[in-house]
Amino acid sequence: MSTTDAAANTPPARRKAVTIYDIAVRAGVAPSTVSRALSRPGRVSTETSDRILQVAEELGYKHARPRRSPSSVEDTYVIALVIADVSNPFFSQVMIGLQESARANGYTVLLIDSREDASEERAAIERVLHLIDGVVLSASRMSNSAIQQFNRAVPVVSLNRQVPGITSILPDSAQGMRAVVEHLAEYGHTSVTYLAGPADSWANGARWEALTQACHALGVRPRRIGPFPPTIGGGVRALDAWRRRPTTAVVGYNDVLAIGFMKSALAHGLRVPEDVSVIGIDNAGLSTLTNPGLTSLAAGSRRLGARAATAIVGHLRHRSQPQPAVTVLEMSLQERQSVGPAAVPIPTPTTLCAT
Structure with a gap:
């Protein structure tokens, strides 16, 4: 029985989702080449692109066929915003700031909620990589290497986290x-x-x-x-x-x-x-x-989102490999009623830096 036949006969509940890394191993290319073939086919040779697409189909990859022809590098004008928790109002404000700025520049924002899970975050980006032009990661839980890998396929901007080699926007x-x-x-x-x-x-x-x-x-x-x-x-x-x-x-x-x-x-x-x-x-x-x-x-969550949109649009318009930069934004203390004079001193142990 061939590998393809075996995969086809595997019960759906037991079948492991195919990733770009599985395709890369079978096709004998780097994962970044697979990403480009699936998301920006015009940046990979026709021969390599065809081989990757064939392997992807054999393995049952869900997005084996790109929406654009191999000769096209046309933009979709879509930016993915990946957040850790959609219920957290901080991320809602980031989304508003990014969406307002992105819309003014002709881009649509695709929202992805990773639910504080690095593996789910990575899989979700892989599923939409062929549909988007760039990615904004807000408090990503992925490893530096995984983020850098995506940056080889499409421009990436990181919010609230500094990643080597990636444009990062941080509160001070x-x-x-x-x-x-x-x-x-x-x-x-x-x-x-x-x-x-x-x-x-x-x-x-x-x-x-x-x-x-x-x-x-x-x-x-x-x-x-x-x-x-x-x-x-x-x-x-x-x-x-x-x-x-x-x-x-x-x-x-x-x-x-x-x-x-x-x-x-x-x-x-x-x-x-x-x-x-x-x-x-x-x-x-x-x-x-x-x-x-x-x-x-x-x-300054809304401001963070707006700065991220400006950065990612700038990378997309220049078309060249993004030059990573770190931007640090000032924070401000909003004083309300939950802080007051210290209570009667409470005894503290000698070692206070317990984890």
């Missing part, structure tokens, strides 16, 4: 966290707990590093607990961990996590900010709806 975590710690120090806080987000989030690591540097410079003791899911439920879990070794202030990885913590604290009889001050990050909308209002470090 160092400047932002300095403002956070200065604000807490003004109210007499000498210790702060960071509620960590997803372990594989680049932004999570950058925020913790920036917070510890600001704390050491200003004489505030930092502590980290987590990781926690960046959700209301994650905030509830964070309160349980914080109560074992409390500090007078906490900073959440994002607003949603901080709100979950604050709501759970209030439900357990704690007062905010009298017993514990709470700060979130993103300032994407929910922070104004809580009681008390949540002080939040604004990342």
Whole structure:
């Protein structure tokens, strides 16, 4: 029985999805060549393109035939925006900013929700690669090498994460966290707990590093607990961990996590900010709806989206290999009622940087 026959007789529930890497191995070419053959056939020789398409069909790849002829490099005027969680208002604001700028330049935005899953993110991009001109990754969970691989097929811009060799647009975590710690120090806080987000989030690591540097410079003791899911439920879990070794202030990885913590604290009889001050990050909308209002470090999510659209359109118009650049945007602290004077000092252990 041939390989093709065996694949055809495999029950659908057991058949593994074919990827561009499977095609590359069979065709004897690089994965980037497969990507170009399927998404930009005019950039691959006719002989190589035909071989790749034949192998793709034999393996049952769903998008074996490109919509454009091998002689065409015509744009589709579609940009894919890949976000980690569509329910997070931060990403909604990124999408609005990107969509407004993209539309003004004649491009349509295709939204992909990876659900915080690197493998799902990668598979989703592969499925639409032949339909799009470029990709904007917002807080991608993929490896650097996977992102760089896609950048060989279509231009890629990374938001909220710095990737070597890729145009990256970042909030200034160092400047932002300095403002956070200065604000807490003004109210007499000498210790702060960071509620960590997803372990594989680049932004999570950058925020913790920036917070510890600001704390050491200003004489505030930092502590980290987590990781926690960046959700209301994650905030509830964070309160349980914080109560074992409390500090007078906490900073959440994002607003949603901080709100979950604050709501759970209030439900357990704690007062905010009298017993514990709470700060979130993103300032994407929910922070104004809580009681008390949540002080939040604004990342300028809509501005991030607009800058990403400008960058990706610039790459597409120039047609050359994008020259990677790193753009850092200033953050601003939006002060509300969730921060107040430090409570009666709470004993803290000698080692505070627990993970």
